[in-house]
Amino acid sequence: MVPGGPLSRGYTGRMTPGERVRIYEVGPRDGLQNEVRPIATADKARFVGLLADAGLREIEATSFVSPKAVPQLADAEELLRTLERRPGVRYPVLVPNERGLARAEAAGAEAMAIFTAASDAFARANIGMTVDESIERSRPVVARARELGWWTRGYVSTAFGCPYTGRVAPERVVEVALRLAELGVDEVALGDTIGVGVPAQVADLVGLLAVAGLAVERLAFHFHDTRGTALANVVAGLHAGVRCFDASTGGTGGCPYAPGAAGNLATEDLVYLLDGLGHEHGVRLEGVLAAARFVAVVLGRPLASKVGQAGGWDPATGRAVGRE
Amino acid sequence: MVPGGPLSRGYTGRMTPGERVRIYEVGPRDGLQNEVRPIATADKARFVGLLADAGLREIEATSFVSPKAVPQLADAEELLRTLERRPGVRYPVLVPNERGLARAEAAGAEAMAIFTAASDAFARANIGMTVDESIERSRPVVARARELGWWTRGYVSTAFGCPYTGRVAPERVVEVALRLAELGVDEVALGDTIGVGVPAQVADLVGLLAVAGLAVERLAFHFHDTRGTALANVVAGLHAGVRCFDASTGGTGGCPYAPGAAGNLATEDLVYLLDGLGHEHGVRLEGVLAAARFVAVVLGRPLASKVGQAGGWDPATGRAVGRE
Numbered sequence: 001m002v003p004g005g006p007l008s009r010g011y012t013g014r015m016t017p018g019e020r021v022r023i024y025e026v027g028p029r030d031g032l033q034n035e036v037r038p039i040a041t042a043d044k045a046r047f048v049g050l051l052a053d054a055g056l057r058e059i060e061a062t063s064f065v066s067p068k069a070v071p072q073l074a075d076a077e078e079l080l081r082t083l084e085r086r087p088g089v090r091y092p093v094l095v096p097n098e099r100g101l102a103r104a105e106a107a108g109a110e111a112m113a114i115f116t117a118a119s120d121a122f123a124r125a126n127i128g129m130t131v132d133e134s135i136e137r138s139r140p141v142v143a144r145a146r147e148l149g150w151w152t153r154g155y156v157s158t159a160f161g162c163p164y165t166g167r168v169a170p171e172r173v174v175e176v177a178l179r180l181a182e183l184g185v186d187e188v189a190l191g192d193t194i195g196v197g198v199p200a201q202v203a204d205l206v207g208l209l210a211v212a213g214l215a216v217e218r219l220a221f222h223f224h225d226t227r228g229t230a231l232a233n234v235v236a237g238l239h240a241g242v243r244c245f246d247a248s249t250g251g252t253g254g255c256p257y258a259p260g261a262a263g264n265l266a267t268e269d270l271v272y273l274l275d276g277l278g279h280e281h282g283v284r285l286e287g288v289l290a291a292a293r294f295v296a297v298v299l300g301r302p303l304a305s306k307v308g309q310a311g312g313w314d315p316a317t318g319r320a321v322g323r324e
Numbered sequence: 325m326v327p328g329g330p331l332s333r334g335y336t337g338r339m340t341p342g343e344r345v346r347i348y349e350v351g352p353r354d355g356l357q358n359e360v361r362p363i364a365t366a367d368k369a370r371f372v373g374l375l376a377d378a379g380l381r382e383i384e385a386t387s388f389v390s391p392k393a394v395p396q397l398a399d400a401e402e403l404l405r406t407l408e409r410r411p412g413v414r415y416p417v418l419v420p421n422e423r424g425l426a427r428a429e430a431a432g433a434e435a436m437a438i439f440t441a442a443s444d445a446f447a448r449a450n451i452g453m454t455v456d457e458s459i460e461r462s463r464p465v466v467a468r469a470r471e472l473g474w475w476t477r478g479y480v481s482t483a484f485g486c487p488y489t490g491r492v493a494p495e496r497v498v499e500v501a502l503r504l505a506e507l508g509v510d511e512v513a514l515g516d517t518i519g520v521g522v523p524a525q526v527a528d529l530v531g532l533l534a535v536a537g538l539a540v541e542r543l544a545f546h547f548h549d550t551r552g553t554a555l556a557n558v559v560a561g562l563h564a565g566v567r568c569f570d571a572s573t574g575g576t577g578g579c580p581y582a583p584g585a586a587g588n589l590a591t592e593d594l595v596y597l598l599d600g601l602g603h604e605h606g607v608r609l610e611g612v613l614a615a616a617r618f619v620a621v622v623l624g625r626p627l628a629s630k631v632g633q634a635g636g637w638d639p640a641t642g643r644a645v646g647r648e
Contacts, residue, residue, distance in 0.1 A: 167639035196637045198600030199559050225552070227637070228593040228630035229600070232556040235523050269552040276522030276553070306552035313520045313551070315491035 021279045022058060022244040024189075024220060025051050025267060027295065029060040029094055031252030033070050035299065041075045043298045045082045050294055051249060052086045054287025056267075060113065061091040064100035080107040090151060096127070101141050105148065112145055113189075114138040115155040116180065118173045119162035122193070126157070135179050142183040152187075154180035155222065159190040159205070160197035170201070174208050187218055189246060192233070195226025195254070195263070199236035206240035220244035223265045224254055230265040231273050238279070245270060250292035251305035266305030268292055272312055285312045289322040345603045346382060346568040348513075348544060349375050349591060351619065353384040353418055355576030357394050359623065365399045367622045369406045374618055375573060376410045378611025380591075384437065385415040388424035404431040414475060420451070425465050429472065436469055437513070438462040439479040440504065442497045443486035446517070450481070459503050466507040476511075478504035479546065483514040483529070484521035494525070498532050511544050513570060516557070519550025519578075519587070523560035530564035544568035547589045548578055554589040555597050562603070569594060574616035575629035590629030592616055592646075596636055609636045613646035 028048050032039060044062070051059050061083065067074030076093065085091060092111035095101050104112060116134040117123040123131045138154070145152050159173045177188045190205065206216060221237050223230040223245070234245050247267035254263005268288045274281050289308065296303045303309060311320030352372050356363060368386070375383050385407065391398030400417065409415060416435035419425050428436060440458040441447040447455045462478070469476050483497045501512045514529065530540060545561050547554040547569070558569050571591035572578075578587005592612045598605050613632065620627045627633060635644030 161637065161639060161642060163642045166642035194637070194642075195634065196600075196639075198597055200601050226630065226634045227596050228549070228552075228555050228590075229597055231552050232559045232597065235556045235559060266552075272551050273522055273553055273556065276520075277524050306550065310519065310550045313485065313518070315485060315520075318485060318487045318490035318518075 019279060020243070021238070021274055021281045022220075023056060023267060023270060023274075023281050023283055024244055024246045025056045025059045025249060026222070026246050026264060027051065027059075027248040027250060027252055027267065027291075029063050029073065030246075030264060031248040031250065031295070033063060033072055034253065035072050037300075039072065039298055041078050041082055044075070044079050045084070047249075047291060047295055047298070048079075048083055048091070050287070050291035052089050054249075054291055055283040056288075057088060057282065058090045058092065061093055063094035064104045064107075064109075065094060065096045077103065077107040080104075080109060092151065092153060095141055095145075097137055098140055098144070101144055109150070110148075111151040111153075112141075113153040113155055114141055114180075114183075114185070115157065116176060117157040117162075117193075118168045118176050119158040119165055121164035122158045122162045125164065131176060135176075135183070138180075139183055142185055146184055152185045153189055153220070154183065154185040154187070155189045155191055156180065157191045157193045160192040160201055161194055163194050170205050170208050173205060174212050174214075177209060177214060178212055181214055181218060187220055187244065188214065189220040189222050189244075191222040191246075192224050192230075195224030195230070197223065197233055198229055199232050202233050202236035203240055206237070206242060216241040217243065220246060222246035224263050225251070225265045225269070226254065226263065231269060234265070234270065234273060235277075238277070249288055250295040250299075250303055250308060252295060252299065266292070266308060268305050268307040268312075272307045275312075286322045343603060344567070345562070345598055345605045346544075347380060347591060347594060347598075347605050347607055348568055348570045349380045349383045349573060350546070350570050350588060351375065351383075351572040351574060351576055351591065351615075353387050353397065354570075354588060355572040355574065355619070357387060357396055358577065359396050361624075363396065363622060365402050365406055368399070368403050369408070371573075371615060371619055371622070372403075372407055372415070374611070374615035376413050378573075378615055379607040380612075381412060381606060382414045382416065385417055387418035388428045388431075388433075389418060389420045401427065401431040404428075404433060416475065416477060419465055419469075421461055422464055422468070425468055433474070435475040435477075436465075437477040437479055438465055438504075438507075438509070439481065440500060441481040441486075441517075442492045442500050443482040443489055445488035446482045446486045449488065455500060459500075459507070462504075463507055466509055470508050476509045477513055477544070478507065478509040478511070479513045479515055480504065481515045481517045484516040484525055485518055487518050494529050494532050497529060498536050498538075501533060501538060502536055505538055505542060511542055511568065512538065513544040513546050513568075515546040515570075516548050516554075519548030519554070521547065521557055522553055523556050526557050526560035527564055530561070530566060540565040541567065544570060546570035548587050549575070549589045549593070550578065550587065555593060558589070558594065558597060559601075562601070573612055574619040574623075574627055574632060576619060576623065590616070590632060592629050592631040592636075596631045599636075610646045
């Protein structure tokens with residue numbers, strides 16, 4: 001059967017099959033940042049290279065937060081220098097403040113992401129300040145990045161729930177997202193940091209944001225698969241017209257508040273779904289699986305992703321593909 | 325936020341939040357049948373009891389296929405005798421043929437499921453006959469079960485793809501489903517045996533079956549989470565008006581053709597999703613997690629399910645719940 005045939009109106013909503021979806025790869029930064037054992041810069045550069053080989057065109061490469069806070073990414077300058085940058089590929093870096101921006105600029109960055117949260121309790125625990133304070137801290141950072149002509153993104157963590165205070169009102173998420181948009185970021189990414197969201201909430205958030213005037217084209221979702229709902233949430237996002245989803249090749253990274261649990265949605269799982277639904281995205285599953293196997297070897301543990309374990313599937317033969 | 329608020333029209337389709345969904349538990353049968361190490365009948369009975377404690381009202385308890393084919397369930401008679409049956413709980417058993425039905429009847433069964441596949445290659449490999457032959461074999465079984473006043477179900481395996489021949493045409497699935505319906509089964513369950521389906525296919529299948537005259541009320545889906553798409557497929561089924569989904573507590577069982585990969589959708593993952601979407605189902609997540617922990621101890625390996633690892637979530641406090 002051809003997925004997305006005439007009877008599948010029910011699932012496609014505002015997005016028609018074939019329409020292009022952006023996959024924003026967060027593996028090298030979000031996926032690796034909490035790894036305790038040091039990873040060689042050359043391995044990180046190789047990982048980023050394999051991701052570009054797979055067809056990924058937005059790869060969040062590293063972070064310019066304090067090396068004390070995230071020692072694993074203390075080699076941000078060296079990585080950016082080492083990286084073989086490909087034409088047409090964007091390599092955003094995470095930037096916490098003006099000092100981080102200066103470091104990123106000196107290292108040759110051309111795209112960046114700033115971050116805040118929808119929950120003050122989480123912001124305090126994670127970055128030692130309130131949501132308001134973190135937004136004000138980002139104001140001059142975004143302004144300077146725009147002067148430099150950089151592409152910019154703003155993350156809103158805990159957009160579906162906070163590990164300290166529970167449910168987060170969608171009105172609060174909308175308020176924070178709008179404030180980031182007003183700073184001038186090109187894109188706002190809503191993060192389900194602890195992986196508690198369900199599709200109805202995705203639909204509600206996009207609807208409220210549209211009412212508030214934030215165009216769906218400026219929205220991205222960053223889902224965690226902690227409770228198995230990530231792909232269902234992606235489909236709800238597709239329904240609602242969202243065109244960008246974050247994922248981490250190999251399923252690395254995620255939330256330290258749920259030990260043993262899955263974190264980031266795996267890029268290979270997302271690619272499998274989008275392929276099945278017939279959405280163009282430009283990424284080859286077998287290339288992603290090659291990069292996932294590489295990172296599994298570097299980390300010394302088996303892949304946590306579903307498609308990493310089962311492989312893709314060749315409908316012409318019935319056989320799993322991309323497993324080795 | 326209240327999931328399913330006024331802005332969530334996009335996801336609910338024909339099924340409104342609050343509408344009741346049936347969870348058909350397959351753990352004791354499908355979940356355990358391929359376990360090599362013998363499990364004590366008393367442990368199986370205890371597992372079924374914990375599932376009923378959790379609020380499950382349809383629990384596929386065991387199988388009357390040949391003990392040579394499935395040695396793990398050779399104690400079907402003893403289990404049915406041992407089982408403390410609760411009022412209002414249905415305990416279907418798998419029945420391959422008239423001999424199996426006679427055994428099930430003698431053991432006191434009152435509900436049963438017969439099975440075939442949408443792919444001849446799979447049927448031959450799995451049960452040694454064609455799809456047509458297996459349907460004809462089931463004809464007198466269903467007729468006799470109906471005489472006895474039993475509730476009956478028919479499974480269609482490989483409804484989304486076959487491990488030997490690949491893609492299965494939805495028209496073929498519709499044909500086989502209609503033939504089972506014409507035998508007189510109360511419910512037809514479409515199985516994604518190797519876990520390759522995506523939401524568009526779910527929508528297509530339900531649409532084609534409706535065109536062919538099979539009421540959505542007689543349909544159930546049996547998804548595997550092999551590639552992470554099971555909950556997305558459930559949401560597509562909800563969209564399309566389907567009211568019954570299979571799941572296996574602890575995420576046990578699945579397809580032997582994908583070693584190491586996840587199989588059956590875990591009941592705890594399904595319950596988490598349905599709770600979040602606001603659908604009534606009568607099952608308590610903490611009860612399911614208790615049964616899941618019991619089966620993990622019996623099998624001697626950790627839980628494979630997402631919610632089994634991460635726990636549920638209390639939106640009032642932000643804390644994970646049901647982990648121990």
